[in-house]
Amino acid sequence: MNIEIRTDKNIQNSERLIGYIRAELTNEFQRHSERITHFSVHLSDENGDKGGDDDLRCMIEARLAGLKPIAVSHKAGNVDAAIHGAIERLKRSLEHVIEKKDNPRAKPLEIEEEDEA
Numbered sequence: 001m002n003i004e005i006r007t008d009k010n011i012q013n014s015e016r017l018i019g020y021i022r023a024e025l026t027n028e029f030q031r032h033s034e035r036i037t038h039f040s041v042h043l044s045d046e047n048g049d050k051g052g053d054d055d056l057r058c059m060i061e062a063r064l065a066g067l068k069p070i071a072v073s074h075k076a077g078n079v080d081a082a083i084h085g086a087i088e089r090l091k092r093s094l095e096h097v098i099e100k101k102d103n104p105r106a107k108p109l110e111i112e113e114e115d116e117a
Helices: 015-028 079-102
Strands: 002-007 036-045 056-064 070-076
């Protein structure tokens, strides 16, 4: 599982931040590690030096073998909350996509008709 992490010019990228994000993604998505081929994480500060509430954004894109990529984002007041919010959204999206792939409906529901006696 390849993990790519990028930040904009307003967020300090460090080995500590990279290690933290890698550990969180590996921990949260370990059970799907055979299906996920690549993560791309982008952290940005949408207001730059101006500040403000919920201006830090974390976007995570996951690429699954044989499926289209799934991308989610979350805005928060700090980097940690933005990362965890995006991870939670990605978990729900991945579970939904995997469930649909593993358990497709074979045929539409049939409504039983009552016999006229």
